[in-house]
Amino acid sequence: MGHFAGGMEFPLGQPLRLPSPPQQLPAHPITIRTPDRPEVISGQTVKRGQYLIEPILPSEACYVSPVGGSVRHVTPQPDGGYELTIDPGGEQMPTSLEVGPPRGRKLENWFAALRLVGPWSERDGGVGLIKQLDAARNHEVDTLICVGVDDLSLYADRSSLLMSFPDDAVMGTLIIADLLNVKQVVMQAGRVPAMLGRLRASCRKYRLRLSVTGNRYPAAHPTMAFYAARAGSRRSPAMPSGHNPVERGVMMITPWTAIRIGRWFTLRRFDLVRPIFIASASQSRRLEHVYAMPGQPIATMHKSLASAEHGAQTVLSGNPMTGTPLQKPRVCPIDDLMLSILPTMQRAEPEPCINCGWCMDVCPTRLDPVRMLNAATTRRDDAWLCDQLPWCIQCGLCTYACPSALPLAETFRRIETEMAGPDDNTPLDPTAHDETAAPDEDAAVDASAPREEHPS
């Protein structure tokens, strides 16, 4: 894999050996946040696996209820979404759906089936599995990568998954590769010795190419993974943040997505439970893990989360570099598999920039954060700033490295949201006039694809 500029090496954390997901968990009220209005109302009884939302757009995944019970409330949120809470009907809740995978190797069938068992994390390729599969129906994909490099090497979450379920991860990757008829399939993993032995054996058994790369943060980000995959090829290796990599011929999945699909294929039931890794500032580089249902209150997941919920600590969804604070009520997130517990901190007072150049040195996409900050503050050079912002992958290294504690990453995120507009979630597209785009990027989207019904 190619080497990219910038980034930072962090010490390696130790991966965990996870047990198999339990078949049942103690029942707790489940709180789910949906982007659209749900199809259930307060007081309604729902079954496990029943649709909560079924979007019209084929590129959006459905939301199924992970538990059976009654809907306590459906509350609209300020961001346009909805929050609903389901009180379970029993003391235990099954962690999987008794739904078998579709028969055959047709992409349309699998796409429909996977779409109907959502929600899915958006970490796969930066846009989510369903969006990528939807784009794959109209674009040729020549490379499939299972990005097993840890997001932040301090906490070996993806390595733990690959170490614990290597066969399932390989199986799931190969299934998707078979569906897409991909020429090049790669299992990308970091240099974590404890994990590599097991993963190598599985890759050898199933003849999947294993690529071992350095754990240079942020190698796991889709923009960086795409750059590494395309380095040395004739096609452009640059993909802005938030864009669908399938439109450029590469599909990316995370290990848990591959494991879920692999276990679905072998066990004939679909896991709704997810492993959650807990990173605590008090135990540097040591992870704890727990299995939880999406939407489950974090206070019921683990004792450290329970004390964080009642104490004055900050709980982030994601790793400590890029995580976002969990909004109350704090529940198990859908997108991230890691929760970070941090002590409450005082904000450092920003000081004037001293032009040390560290932010530019560590930026993986070689931007000029100081000039971007000045442009964002003065708003005199919006055209130039519009060109730069799509390439900011929000890794946070610039803010981390800045001696003057300038809020660089926060400012870029805020200004990007302002520039995109309040109702427009489409990322800024710097390739709108890209003359060097590959021919298949201009292929029209097939809007006439029929909607598939639920396989059960």
Add this chain to the structure above:
Amino acid sequence: MTTRQIPQTCQGPPWMGPLMPRSQYDRHWLLAYVLLLATGTVYFGWRGLLIVALTATMAIGVYALITLPTRIVRGRWPSAPLVYVLNMGLLMGLTLPVMADTSGVALAVRAGIAVGILSYIVGPRSFLRAHPVALAHLALILPLTVGEALPLGLEQVLTPSKVVVGDVWNADASSSGVTHWWQMSIQPADPDASVPTTPPADAVLRPNPDYLLLTEQKRMLANPLVIADLLRRGELARMTDVLIGARPGPIGLTSTIIVILLGLWLCYRRVGRWPMTLIALGAALAAIALMPSAGVGRAALSVQQFVDVGWQVSVAYIGYQLLATPLLPILLLMAPLTMPRSFAGRGLYAVIIGAGIVAARWFLPYEGIAYLPLVIAGLLSPLFDRLHRSPFVERTVR
């Protein structure tokens, strides 16, 4: 870079960090300057320490006075922390020579005031990204040296037996031209002697190699015997003296080995940049080779003179140009403060400084002229920053 425990100073993404707080960043410079001060005290004693301390104190005092109205009116502290101003004051003092009389105290006071004022106006935080110490040199020191036939500072250093505590003004006139390494030729007084003897001096006379290079560099290349003759007569400091610092010059910058080691340490801590230093040295070498020189009956470039004078003289000449002049202290200890952020910009910045110092000293042989390219390059830094292009953004064609 390595990570560290999450400090209690950050809120907002990223939730770890900062990697190195501003206070720790400034302490790197402070440590370097304190070590240089210790070196200067070894060779120049308490007088050198006094000059540096006075300069630093004046700088902090003037800066505090200037920023007092800001603090009263706006209710906030000034942009530059006091550690930064202390660093500038120390550096200014370290670049001053010890003078032969009390005019050195007056010079130190003026220099401290100048640095205190300039630290508020120019610097890495300002749009005018000029180095305050370099600018103070051009404003204060350079006018004193233009047209002068002698070096500005004292040409004396302490003997090994009187380091730190000795008086560098108390030198033995007969020690001039002594050729063995930094040792006094005067023997200790015999207590049994009936004739009273004069007490041993604290310091010895030593030539200033920087000043000699300024005035004799053209002659060194024109005649292959000049360097050897100067060394034999003791008018040119030996390279060992230059390396360890037993020679007159700026109080804290005479020891080339210490300057190099501190510069490497700063590069290791990423406060300095070794590619910039290497580029600047390369530019300096190229400039040394390309300076116009008068050969026997013809005009030539210096590189042609290297062939004429022989490789031994050429190597010695280049060695003195690199090690005995302010080139290395400026590159390693001053240039990183005002360098551009961009990679291409740092390259241009380094070329201007490296080649500029050699050219300035060649065409304008005055003490302190070496700071002029640093000021010019610093003022151009904001323009150099705009040269930066992200290869990712560049792939987007409009």
